[in-house]
Amino acid sequence: MNSIVIIGGGHAAAQLCVGLAEAGQGARVHLVCEEACEPYHRPPLSKAFLKSAEETTQLHKAADWYREAGITLHLGDAAVAIDREARTVTLRSGAVLPWERLVLATGTRARQMPDLKPGLENVASLRAANEAHRLRERLASAEKVTVLGGGFIGLEVAATAKALGKSVQVIESAPRLLGRAVSPELSAHVLATHRAAGIDIVLGAQTGAFEVEGDRLVSIQVNGVKQPVDLLLLGIGAVPETALAQAAGIECADGIVVDGHMQTSAAGVLAVGDCTRFPDRRAGRAL
Ligand SMILES: Cc1cc2nc3c(=O)[nH]c(=O)nc-3n(C[C@H](O)[C@H](O)[C@H](O)COP(=O)(O)OP(=O)(O)OC[C@H]3O[C@@H](n4cnc5c(N)ncnc54)[C@H](O)[C@@H]3O)c2cc1C
Incomplete structure (x- = not known):
């Protein structure tokens, strides 16, 4: 004992x-x-x-x-x-x-969007190895990757997806990237580096109106504009x-x-x- x-x-x-x-x-x-x-x-x-x-x-x-x-x-x-x-x-x-x-x-576990149905086939989180396996499989067939959240994990996945030749968009609700972790100067540098790599970054974004068909998320609204979703990564933080x-x-x-x-x-x-x-x-x- x-x-x-x-x-x-x-x-x-x-x-x-x-x-x-x-x-x-x-x-x-x-x-x-x-x-x-x-x-x-x-x-x-x-x-x-x-x-x-x-x-x-x-x-x-x-x-x-x-x-x-x-x-x-x-x-x-x-x-x-x-x-x-x-x-x-x-x-x-x-x-x-x-x-x-x-x-x-x-x-910790990955934070989820309260108004987004869990378990959708083309919506991913990244915390554990099984999620990384699933994301890797989905990345292989995706043309466009939408990343919700401009924190470390969201930006790393965005950079990786871009290097794999995908069209990539990062949607961040705050006015700058990595806002809770780094200085405004470093945020600006990271923003410039990612944009120079061809990643579309939307700051201060309002998202909502998640449109689901069957087990797929088909579109979201970003600043009031509806846009289609191929693969969405939730990179909106982790909770203890x-x-x-x-x-x-x-x-x-x-x-x-x-x-x-x-x-x-x-x-x-x-x-x-x-x-x-x-x-x-x-x-x-x-x-
Ligand atoms: C994709 C990714 C990239 C990262 N990159 C970096 C980086 O570059 N640099 C850096 O410093 N940090 C990074 N981190 C963060 C770093 O991995 C974490 O800080 C670290 O893993 C925390 O370790 P932990 O043991 O406290 O918790 P975790 O790694 O979260 O492990 C907790 C474990 O407990 C298990 N568990 C939970 N509840 C139960 C239960 N009731 N019964 C049994 N098991 C349970 C979970 O399944 C999990 O295996 C990254 C994290 C992720 C997900």
């Missing part, structure tokens, strides 16, 4: 496994991930991976490494409930894992995956709230990575 259960199989979970293995604690570790493969690097998914069908996902560590470290993997199985009293986690498969320490590393923590009564505020030691509001439960909201001591506020 001295197990460390890690929920999530992204970068944070993979690095924690390495740290625990180096500390000789691997045999205590159970890693639970709803994705069916070992943790992999996400950054290549919006870059090289989309360009060539030869590209495969890059694992943090191969399956053998986890075995040798004594780490037990529960892949393709999501954690669905945390019992803080009994100190257990229940998985979708029905398995119940006891823990002495629980680490939430549930990351806090549902499991919230259901367990763990304090969340646009992320799982942690202190400087990554301790959550629940005894024995820590959280790491993009799912967290932690204190910024310099500014005296939560990041």
Whole structure:
């Protein structure tokens, strides 16, 4: 009953496994991930991976490494409930894992448009490897790619699609690209670079009137003008995956709230990575 259960199989979970293995604690570790493969690097998914069908996902560590470290993997199985009293986690498969320490590393999920029906055949998000596989397949046959959102992922996919010879449009509601991440000067430089590459960029755009036929999005309105859609990528940000923590009564505020030691509001439960909201001591506020 001295197990460390890690929920999530992204970068944070993979690095924690390495740290625990180096500390000789691997045999205590159970890693639970709803994705069916070992943790992999996400950054290549919006870059090289989309360009060539030869590209495969890059694992943090191969399956053998986890075995040798004594780490037990529960892949393709999501954690669905945390019992803080009994100190257990229940998985979708029905398995119940006891823990002495629980680490939430549930990351983020792609933000969706509230007025756009989910699951449309020609609308993509890009967060996980299975979505990258689908997007790569759709890119191969698309002539025009519309990217909703001028953030990092939207612009990377736009540049990749342009390099593949597609007609590409980026629609951004803010007055500048990467508005929350970089200075106005850098935004202007990125805008000029993308426009010089032949990407059509619409800033300060109002979008709506998503017209759906069957399982396809056929058109959207941009600044009141209807335009056809061949393939649409939603690049409108990510939201912390806090549902499991919230259901367990763990304090969340646009992320799982942690202190400087990554301790959550629940005894024995820590959280790491993009799912967290932690204190910024310099500014005296939560990041
Ligand atoms: C396409 C793309 C490109 C990127 N490029 C860059 C870049 O160039 N530079 C950069 O710094 N960052 C980049 N990022 C961001 C970077 O990948 C993230 O910051 C990082 O992945 C965060 O790691 P994480 O482990 O906190 O969460 P995530 O990587 O989001 O992993 C969370 C994992 O938890 C799993 N999970 C969630 N809930 C459950 C549950 N209940 N049970 C079981 N499993 C669960 C999810 O399926 C997922 O596998 C990129 C991200 C993407 C998607």
